[in-house]
Amino acid sequence: MRGCSLHQISPTGTMTETLHAMANSEDTTIKTFEFKLRVNKSFVEACERELEHSRQIYNAALAERISCHQITGKSLGYVEQSRHLTDARILPEVKNHLRAIQQDALERVDEAFKGFFRRVQIGEKPGFPRFKGKDRYHTFSQKYEKVRPCPIKGDKLTVPGVGSCRVRLSRPIEGQCKQLRITRRVDGWYALIVCETPKPEPLPKTGQTVGVDVGVTSFATLSNGEEIENPRHLKSALGNLQKQQRRLSRKKKGSKRRAKQRIKVAEAHLKVARCRKDYHHKVSTDLVRRFDVITVEDLNIRGMVKNRHLAQAISDVAWGSFFTMTKGKAENASRTFERVDPRFTSQICSICGHRQKMPLAIRIYECGKCGFVIGRDHNSAITIDRAGQARIYARGEGAVAHRRSGNAMADLNRNRGAV
Numbered sequence: 223m224r225g226c227s228l229h230q231i232s233p234t235g236t237m238t239e240t241l242h243a244m245a246n247s248e249d250t251t252i253k254t255f256e257f258k259l260r261v262n263k264s265f266v267e268a269c270e271r272e273l274e275h276s277r278q279i280y281n282a283a284l285a286e287r288i289s290c291h292q293i294t295g296k297s298l299g300y301v302e303q304s305r306h307l308t309d310a311r312i313l314p315e316v317k318n319h320l321r322a323i324q325q326d327a328l329e330r331v332d333e334a335f336k337g338f339f340r341r342v343q344i345g346e347k348p349g350f351p352r353f354k355g356k357d358r359y360h361t362f363s364q365k366y367e368k369v370r371p372c373p374i375k376g377d378k379l380t381v382p383g384v385g386s387c388r389v390r391l392s393r394p395i396e397g398q399c400k401q402l403r404i405t406r407r408v409d410g411w412y413a414l415i416v417c418e419t420p421k422p423e424p425l426p427k428t429g430q431t432v433g434v435d436v437g438v439t440s441f442a443t444l445s446n447g448e449e450i451e452n453p454r455h456l457k458s459a460l461g462n463l464q465k466q467q468r469r470l471s472r473k474k475k476g477s478k479r480r481a482k483q484r485i486k487v488a489e490a491h492l493k494v495a496r497c498r499k500d501y502h503h504k505v506s507t508d509l510v511r512r513f514d515v516i517t518v519e520d521l522n523i524r525g526m527v528k529n530r531h532l533a534q535a536i537s538d539v540a541w542g543s544f545f546t547m548t549k550g551k552a553e554n555a556s557r558t559f560e561r562v563d564p565r566f567t568s569q570i571c572s573i574c575g576h577r578q579k580m581p582l583a584i585r586i587y588e589c590g591k592c593g594f595v596i597g598r599d600h601n602s603a604i605t606i607d608r609a610g611q612a613r614i615y616a617r618g619e620g621a622v623a624h625r626r627s628g629n630a631m632a633d634l635n636r637n638r639g640a641v
């Protein structure tokens with residue numbers, strides 16, 4: 223890191239999380255416990271210092287990668303940067319901070335680059351990793367490499383190298399702590415304790431499969447015909463967010479009122495994110511409980527399809543996290559989670575396999591070949607379910623797929639009767 227400037231250059235960037243990769247055995251799973259902190263002034267100051275230092279390490283590591291590539295044409299990896307960090311630790315201002323926290327900043331740079339190259343590879347428009355401004359860096363964290371006691375004892379949290387404070391204990395912590403993250407949000411400071419816990423017992427088989435067609439207006443449509451609506455509290459949170467954003471756009475740039483309004487917008491964002499996450503938990507738990515196989519559309523492929531609505535692209539971000547959550551729960555319960563090619567799912571007749579153009583405005587599928595009439599999303603969900611079963615069958619897990627196809631046909635017959 224020596225020789226690199228430790229100054230901020232420009233803001234922004236997203237943080238990727240690969241915590242689930244930390245579960246190192248098949249019998250364990252990763253659970254994150256989140257607690258709001260009851261901070262005092264000195265703890266906040268210590269956390270802010272740590273955050274700022276982490277941010278500087280992040281930006282320095284990013285700058286180092288860029289200049290190394292410019293000068294030598296080679297790319298610098300995480301291992302080399304770790305070594306450079308060791309060198310830099312002879313400087314007292316670097317040595318003053320915990321190595322584990324600095325290491326985490328290096329890992330985040332590494333993840334940002336991996337994400338960038340992954341997006342290049344799948345043909346998405348990649349954003350190059352960016353320097354983080356003061357208002358874009360809110361989390362510092364440290365991994366627990368060795369087995370160490372939980373950082374929370376009673377209602378007291380101890381952050382090694384930083385300090386301690388009280389927490390609002392909302393639920394008991396289970397398992398072995400693997401990582402401690404401290405994060406600043408618009409409504410206060412939070413600790414996230416990432417633990418490795420034993421996998422729960424697999425759920426009993428239900429003999430049911432499902433295809434999930436996610437929507438823009440409603441939450442999702444299932445292949446059994448169920449429609450899942452967005453909950454009212456989420457709709458009202460979204461409405462409020464729009465209202466606050468409109469107000470922000472009317473405030474004069476650089477004014478005090480604008481600064482105040484920005485906080486309101488951030489609060490509205492947080493509210494939406496929380497409502498959404500709660501609801502995602504509810505729906506994903508329900509799906510995993512009821513179905514042995516859950517099939518969704520592969521959004522990575524969907525992202526590559528051109529001429530899509532902006533609203534769709536935005537909602538895909540939320541869908542991505544819903545799918546990741548469902549996948550995690552499915553794996554823990556020994557269920558199967560499939561992703562299938564989304565191209566043509568809305569065009570293929572779920573009865574006879576005929577394909578026809580389906581402009582977005584057309585909400586009812588009327589098959590030009592067999593005359594079958596069904597809701598557009600319902601038809602897609604059935605096609606998705608079928609494609610998922612076909613993939614399982616192709617992998618040679620035929621016994622599962624056979625039982626499923628029986629059910630799918632029963633579903634279809636029921637639907638046919640209903641329409």
Ligand SMILES: [Zn+2]
Nearest residue numbers: 571574589592
């Ligand atoms: Zn047909």
